[in-house]
Amino acid sequence: MDTNQAFDRIKDFFLIFTSIFYEALPFIVLGSIVAGVLEEFLPQSLVARIMPKSKFRAIALGAVLGLIFPMCECGIIPVMRRLLRKGLPLSSCTAYLLAGPVVNPVVLLSTFVAFDGMENATESGKISYQMGGWMMMLARGLMAYVVSVVTSLVVERLYQKHGNSLLKLTALPQSKMELEVLEENGKKDALLVRFGRISQTALHDFIDITVFLTIGALLAAFTRIWLTHDAIAELSRSHIVLAVLLMMSLAVVLCLCSEADAFVAASFVTLRPAAKAAFLVLGPMLDLKLYMMYTRVFRPRLIWTIFISVIIQVFIYSMLLHLAWENLAPKYFHPKVDPVASGLEK
Amino acid sequence: MAHEHHHHGSKSEYITEQVLSLSFALAIALVCVFLWFPYPVSGQGTDSVVYGRKLSIILHPKFHVWVLVGAVALLVMIALRAIALWREISILKSDAKCDHDHHGENCDHHHHHLENDKSGQENCHHHDHGQHHDHNHDGCGHDHSHEDCGHSHDMAPWRFMVLALPVILYFLNLPNEVFSNVKAVDLSQFGEVGAVAEKGVDFNVGFLQLEMAAMSQESRNHYEGKTVRLVGKYVGEDEKRFSLIRFKINCCAADAVPLNSVIMVDPASMEKINWKGYRNKWVQVTGRVHFLKRKDNDQFITALILYPDAEHKLNDDLIKVVPQDSNPYAN
Secondary structure (H helix, E strand, O other), X not given: OXXXXXXXXXXXXXXXXXXXXXXXXXXXXXXXXXXXHHHHXXXXXXXXXXXXXXXXXXXXXXXXXXXXXXOOOOOHHHHHHXXXXXXXXXXXXXXXXXXXXOOOHHHHHHHHHHHOOHHXXXXXXEEXXXXXXXXXXXXXXXXXXXXXXXXXXXXXXXXXXXXXXXXXXXXXXXXXXXXXXXXXXXXXXXXXXXXXXXXXXXHHHHHHHHHHHHHHHHHHHHHHHHOOHHHHHHHHOOOHHHHHHHHHHHHHHHOOOOOOHHHHHHHOOOXXXXXXXXXXXXXXXXXXXXXXXXXXXXXXXXXXXXXXXXXXXXXXXXXXXXXXXXXXXXXXXXXXXXXXXXXXXX | OXXXXXXXXXXXXXXXXXXXXXXXXXXXXXXXXXXXXXXXEEOOOOOOOEEEOHHHHOEOHHHHHHHHHHHHHHHHHHHHHHHHHHHHHHHHHHHHHHOHHHHHHHHHHHHHHHHOOHHHHHHHHHOOOOOHHHHHHHHHOOOHHHHHHHHHHHOOHHHHHHHHHHHHHHHOOOOOOOOOOOOOOOHHHEOOOOOOOOOOEOOOOOHHHHHHHOOOHHHHHHHOOOEXXXXXXXXXXXXXXXXXXXXXOOOEHHHOEEEEEEEEEOOOOOOOOOHHHOOOOEEEEEEEEEEEEEOOOOOEEEEEXXXXXXXXXXXXXXXXEOOOOOOOOEO
């Protein structure tokens, strides 16, 4: 009996591992190819011309880049590394890295779909004031935006102090002269040679990131086997601080794709909405597989600065959101439904 | 730079590493294609062969096409890279024949001229022979001036061991079914079952519909008493009841949420479930819909009540072992 159970667990472990792996894989391939194309065809002078001179504006712009170039959190890493090498400031890249996987049309839409109708949910016959699609989408998007902008400002200060020593060799910005010469040279080459170079960059990035995706997915599957949804929901029912912290740790451990996590958050029916928002904002910025992948771009000092800044902010904002929502929602929010027929959620 | 000290070693190291990277990328791309490729799941040799994909066990159908797109894109990149690498190698070989030192020098002055102006570079090209231009970029130059030299030390064998894992798992045929380690529903929180009136047959109703139906009074009234047929995994060790479990996923198995149905034998019936024959297997269950109310709040759970009679025996008729569905998730 016991060996059987252990065997079942191992099978479940591999099920979760492969599912995380193959879900992320196509997007890493595509991200790597975009990275290769950027490396080959995006002139550095253009990057320099487009980015605003003011650091703050450059960060604010980086954080909404996801609206134009939607990338999930796995695909965004190779792209960001190439942008760094092209001379995009580190702080703008961080803003794109952190906000991009949330502030983008695909993810915002899936958040809306997952929570649509939740505002009518009831508990023991009374409206339980959950957030509906619009509210959750807004809360998630805004919170992610603010967290990433503030974190990027911190990163900017750190960069002024430590410079490129924050970055891995492979992410170092290239010198202007070097790039210009290479770009000039590159243009003369036959198309096949240029494609050859794209494939070289793409495959290098693919292999590089996939190794760490694999390790991250293994870690996630390992923790996942010891944690069940029920255990979490049970623990967090009574206390909001505990609920927020638990959902944040869950986000780190589960390693869900930012497109899928809204549905999981919505499945915690009775959980207060602020805890769900904390889960939805933190997950795409920080989880086990992302940590492994970040190590390919950033040095530990930078990684931990980003993580600490993100964790503290998500916690504080979620608590503020909780206070605001629980006080204001019952006053200004009146779902027009028959309480008996309600309780519909995804 | 470090690589200058052992340039000869790093050249063959570079090629080995590139070939290894290519092979691993190829293996992963092929596994993706195999996972996607439909194969007959059941009904072989009959007219009604059911096709399924191995991917169905781990991913929501909407992601299947992405896996294929990713695999094809990866294959294209591999092909392009293989051509470029082949050319590089043949140039390296002809280089080696022609003038060995020249190559090392070339790599050196490449770094020099990057800091110099363009005219310096034109000079280099003067004394290059025809193909050298290409080599200049592919082998050493371009974005890889830091990288090739740097990352050849990065690409330790352990990385390829990590990459081999998904490929090995595929050949071990893992995973081959949805979650194995699941718990039965705790029935102590629910009320008792009364008599359920018969209200027609509807075999088109699925797991997800019934799960949703439990949410509102209207839909509960609509479905109550209907005879339906559900397929799911048998969980439980009891002669009178068990849980039928099916997972719902939105993207992948990591976000799976269990949908539970409680299955109970009509309290008036004397028949007993032969649970040892069913445990952890996929079964098809035919029974009447009933909704059980939780004692402490307004939530309901879907139950099927089994009414065995002379024509429909409990074991093998109302509960029947079936093969796992080609899409094992409810969606």
